[in-house]
Amino acid sequence: MLEESILKSNFVGRDGFKWWIGQVGPESCQGDQINETGNAWGNRIKVRIMGYHPQDPIELPDDDLPWAQILLPATAGTGGGGMNRSIRLTPGDSVFGFFLDGDDAQLPVILGAFGRPSFDQPLGPYKQPFQPYTGFTSENPPSAFFVNSEVGDCSGSQVISLPADLPDKLCKVLNEKKLNKFIGDFGEKIGKLKFNKEKLKSSCMALGRVIDIPSSKIPNAKICMTLISSETENMMSDIKKIKEQFNPDAFKEEMSGLFDLEEVQGIAGELESTANELKTVFKPFMDSKVSELQGILKSEVAARKDSAAKHLKILGGGMAASMMSNLEGEIASKANGGIKKVGAGVFAAVFAATKKRSKAKIAAIRAQEAFLPALKSFKAGMPCVLQNVTDGLGDSLLGMLDGLAENVDNFTSCIQTQLLSGITNSIIGGLTKGIMPSIAGISKLTGGLDIGGFLRGKAENLLDIASIFECEDSPPLNPIDVQKIVFGGGPKQAVDSLVDDILSVANKADSLTGGLVDAVQGLSTAGGGLGMFDFMNPSVSVPGFKSPLGECYTGPKLSCAGVKINIFGKGGVGANARAIFGNKIGKGVEAVGSIIGIDLKSGGSGYNGNPFIEIVDDCEQGYGAVAQAIVDQDRNSPTYQQVVDVIMISIGENYPVKDDEEPVVVDHVVVINPGTGYKNDDVIEDSSGNEYKPLVDATGRIVKVTSPDNKKTNVSEIDEFPQLTIRTQTGEGAVLRAQLKPRPEYQGEVKQVIDCIS
Structure with missing residues (x-):
C-alpha cells in the first residue's frame, strides 16, 4: 500500500475539504479571548469538535481543546481603514468549519454558526460538552432590566429595554x-x-x-384559474x-x-x-x-391584498382572453352565416324581379358590402374591449379580496369555487357590456346573439386557449410529476376546481341579483358586477351558516381529530392509507400525538416510481411528519407497480388523534440497508421487548426479518415509534423499519397438533 504522504500534495486546497461541526468551549478555558479583554489575541476561540474530540472532559479537558481561527464575513471588515466588527460567538454556540490541514485535523477554521433554538426553560451554566448551556459570561452577565433571550431562530424574541422609569x-x-x-x-x-x-x-x-x-x-x-386559487390561498x-x-x-x-x-x-x-x-x-x-x-x-x-390583486388581475386577464377568443369565434361563425344569408336573399329577390343573374349577383355583393364597415368597426374594437375588461377587474378583485380578508377564516374549496365564479361573472359582465354597442351594427348577421347566454351556456365556451393574451409561461410537465409544492412542506396533491361547478355557481350567484336594483346594488352581471357570494357575507364564518349557494362555512374548524394521507403522482392511482398515532398526549378532543406508522389499505396500480406522500392535518396544528412510499418494480411480481409499503422517515408531533384508534403491533420489518457481517443467530428487539429473527445471506447481509405471528403470539402492543436494536457482535450498518398494523384477534399459542385420522 502506498504511504499516505505520497498521495498527498501538501498544497492547501488540493487534499480535500474536511468539514466539521463543533461546540464553543466554556468561558473557563477561553482565557481573555471570549470576552475580548486583557491578553486577547487574533480571531480565535477554543472548540470541541464532534467525532474528532471525545465527549468526556476527563479524557480531553476543556483547557486542552485546540484554538480554531474564525473566518470573518465580508460585512464585518478586516480592520483595514478602521472598519471592523467584533466577533459575536459565545460559550456553547454550535459552529461549522473545516480543517486547513485536511486529514491531519490540527488547524480548525470556523466558517459560521448555527442559530440557537428556543427552549422551555432558561439555559443554565456549563455542565458537560455537547449539551446546551448559556452564552452569558462574567463580562456579559444576564441583566435584571432586560429580557435575557438566547434564541437565534425564527421563533425567538429580541432583547428590549424597559421603556419607562419606575418611581x-x-x-x-x-x-x-x-x-x-x-x-x-x-x-x-x-x-x-x-x-x-x-x-x-x-x-x-x-x-x-x-x-x-x-x-x-x-x-x-384553467391554468389561470389554478394560479388564482393558489395566490389567493x-x-x-x-x-x-x-x-x-x-x-x-x-x-x-x-x-x-x-x-x-x-x-x-x-x-x-x-x-x-x-x-x-x-x-x-x-x-x-x-x-x-x-x-x-x-x-x-x-x-x-x-x-x-394589493399585491394579490395585481397578480390576480393579470391571471384574470388570461381568463378573459380565453373567453374573448371563443366569443369572437362564435360571432365570426354567426356573421359568416348571416352574410351568406343576406347575399342569398338579395340575389333571389333581384333575380325574381329582373330574371338577370348578373344584376342579382351585383346586388347581392353590394348588400353584403354594406355590412363591411360595421364588421371592421367590431373587429377593431375588440382589443379595447378586452383591455377595458382587464382594467375593470382591478376594482372587482379588490372588493372580493376585501370580503375574503374580513369575513373568511378558512379558505375552503367551496369559497375557492365562489371566488373563481365571481371573477367569471365580472369578466362575462364586462364582455357583455363592452361588446353590446359594437355588435349592434351586425345584429342582423348574428341573429341577435346573446353574449352572456353564450358564455354561460357551457364550460367549453370558457376554456379556449388564447394566443393573444398569455397569463403566465407554463413549462412542460411530465404527467408523473407534481403540480403543487408547499414551501417548507413538500409536494401537495392538486385539487381540481371543475369548470362546470364554477360556471354553475356563477350562474346561481348572478340569478340571485334578479330582484335587486342594479344602480343601488352594483351586482348585476350585465353591469359588470359579481353576483351574490358567501364570502361577501360576514356570517360566513359563523357555525351553521347556509345560503342559496349551499353550506359553505369558513370559520374555525369545529373538529380537528384525524389526519389524511394523500398518495399521488408517478402515473399511478388507487393507493390509500391511514395514519397510526403514538406518543399520545392528552385525552378526548385535546389528544395529540406523533404519526408512528402508516397502515396501507390499498396499493393501487400503475405506479412507475415511488409516489409522493402528503400528510394533511386540516387544522394545521401538527408538523414534522415525513413518509416515503415503496413501489414493487418486479415485473414478475403479482404486486408489480403497486405501493407495497409506506415508511415513516420522521414521525412529527402535535397531530390531532382520533378517538377510535385501534391497538397496533409490528406486522413486518422492512430492510432499508442490509448492512454486513451479521449472523443468523443475531437477535433483533424492538423498544417494547418483542424479538425478531434475521435471515442473513452468505455475505452477512440481512435480506429479511421474520416477525412473530401476532395471531399465535401474544406480543406487546406498540404505542410509540418502534426502535429496532440488533444484538450482534459482528454486524454493522443495517437499517431496519418496523411496519405497524392493527392488532389481529389473538387466537392463542399452539401447544400441540394432533392428527385425528380414523
Whole structure:
C-alpha cells in the first residue's frame, strides 16, 4: 500500500475539504479571548469538535481543546481603514468549519454558526460538552432590566429595554424577584412585537406557501384559474399570520396580566394602588404600542391584498382572453352565416324581379358590402374591449379580496369555487357590456346573439386557449410529476376546481341579483358586477351558516381529530392509507400525538416510481411528519407497480388523534440497508421487548426479518415509534423499519397438533 504522504500534495486546497461541526468551549478555558479583554489575541476561540474530540472532559479537558481561527464575513471588515466588527460567538454556540490541514485535523477554521433554538426553560451554566448551556459570561452577565433571550431562530424574541422609569415608591413596594419578573415579562412581550416586524421581511413568512407547476397540456384559462386559487390561498395564509402577530386586542390582554400583583407578599392593602400606579406609568407607552399595532396591521394587510390583486388581475386577464377568443369565434361563425344569408336573399329577390343573374349577383355583393364597415368597426374594437375588461377587474378583485380578508377564516374549496365564479361573472359582465354597442351594427348577421347566454351556456365556451393574451409561461410537465409544492412542506396533491361547478355557481350567484336594483346594488352581471357570494357575507364564518349557494362555512374548524394521507403522482392511482398515532398526549378532543406508522389499505396500480406522500392535518396544528412510499418494480411480481409499503422517515408531533384508534403491533420489518457481517443467530428487539429473527445471506447481509405471528403470539402492543436494536457482535450498518398494523384477534399459542385420522 502506498504511504499516505505520497498521495498527498501538501498544497492547501488540493487534499480535500474536511468539514466539521463543533461546540464553543466554556468561558473557563477561553482565557481573555471570549470576552475580548486583557491578553486577547487574533480571531480565535477554543472548540470541541464532534467525532474528532471525545465527549468526556476527563479524557480531553476543556483547557486542552485546540484554538480554531474564525473566518470573518465580508460585512464585518478586516480592520483595514478602521472598519471592523467584533466577533459575536459565545460559550456553547454550535459552529461549522473545516480543517486547513485536511486529514491531519490540527488547524480548525470556523466558517459560521448555527442559530440557537428556543427552549422551555432558561439555559443554565456549563455542565458537560455537547449539551446546551448559556452564552452569558462574567463580562456579559444576564441583566435584571432586560429580557435575557438566547434564541437565534425564527421563533425567538429580541432583547428590549424597559421603556419607562419606575418611581421609587414602586421599587420599594415590589420585591426584587417580582420586579425582575415584571420587567422581564414586559420586555419579552415588547421584544416579540419588534421581532414580528422583522419577521415579516424574512423567509419565515414564506413557509407554507403553495407554489404551482401547472401542466402545459391544460387550457390556458384553467391554468389561470389554478394560479388564482393558489395566490389567493397564499394571501389568506399571509394575512392570517399578520393578524396573529399584530393583534391589538391580544396584546392588550397579555399586557393587562402583567399588573396582577397577587403574588407579592407582605404588602396587604397596597396591591390595588400599586397595580394602578404601574398601569398609569405604562399607559402612554402601551397606548402608543396598541396604536402602532393597529397601523401595522392595517398597512400590512392592505399591502398584501394589493399585491394579490395585481397578480390576480393579470391571471384574470388570461381568463378573459380565453373567453374573448371563443366569443369572437362564435360571432365570426354567426356573421359568416348571416352574410351568406343576406347575399342569398338579395340575389333571389333581384333575380325574381329582373330574371338577370348578373344584376342579382351585383346586388347581392353590394348588400353584403354594406355590412363591411360595421364588421371592421367590431373587429377593431375588440382589443379595447378586452383591455377595458382587464382594467375593470382591478376594482372587482379588490372588493372580493376585501370580503375574503374580513369575513373568511378558512379558505375552503367551496369559497375557492365562489371566488373563481365571481371573477367569471365580472369578466362575462364586462364582455357583455363592452361588446353590446359594437355588435349592434351586425345584429342582423348574428341573429341577435346573446353574449352572456353564450358564455354561460357551457364550460367549453370558457376554456379556449388564447394566443393573444398569455397569463403566465407554463413549462412542460411530465404527467408523473407534481403540480403543487408547499414551501417548507413538500409536494401537495392538486385539487381540481371543475369548470362546470364554477360556471354553475356563477350562474346561481348572478340569478340571485334578479330582484335587486342594479344602480343601488352594483351586482348585476350585465353591469359588470359579481353576483351574490358567501364570502361577501360576514356570517360566513359563523357555525351553521347556509345560503342559496349551499353550506359553505369558513370559520374555525369545529373538529380537528384525524389526519389524511394523500398518495399521488408517478402515473399511478388507487393507493390509500391511514395514519397510526403514538406518543399520545392528552385525552378526548385535546389528544395529540406523533404519526408512528402508516397502515396501507390499498396499493393501487400503475405506479412507475415511488409516489409522493402528503400528510394533511386540516387544522394545521401538527408538523414534522415525513413518509416515503415503496413501489414493487418486479415485473414478475403479482404486486408489480403497486405501493407495497409506506415508511415513516420522521414521525412529527402535535397531530390531532382520533378517538377510535385501534391497538397496533409490528406486522413486518422492512430492510432499508442490509448492512454486513451479521449472523443468523443475531437477535433483533424492538423498544417494547418483542424479538425478531434475521435471515442473513452468505455475505452477512440481512435480506429479511421474520416477525412473530401476532395471531399465535401474544406480543406487546406498540404505542410509540418502534426502535429496532440488533444484538450482534459482528454486524454493522443495517437499517431496519418496523411496519405497524392493527392488532389481529389473538387466537392463542399452539401447544400441540394432533392428527385425528380414523
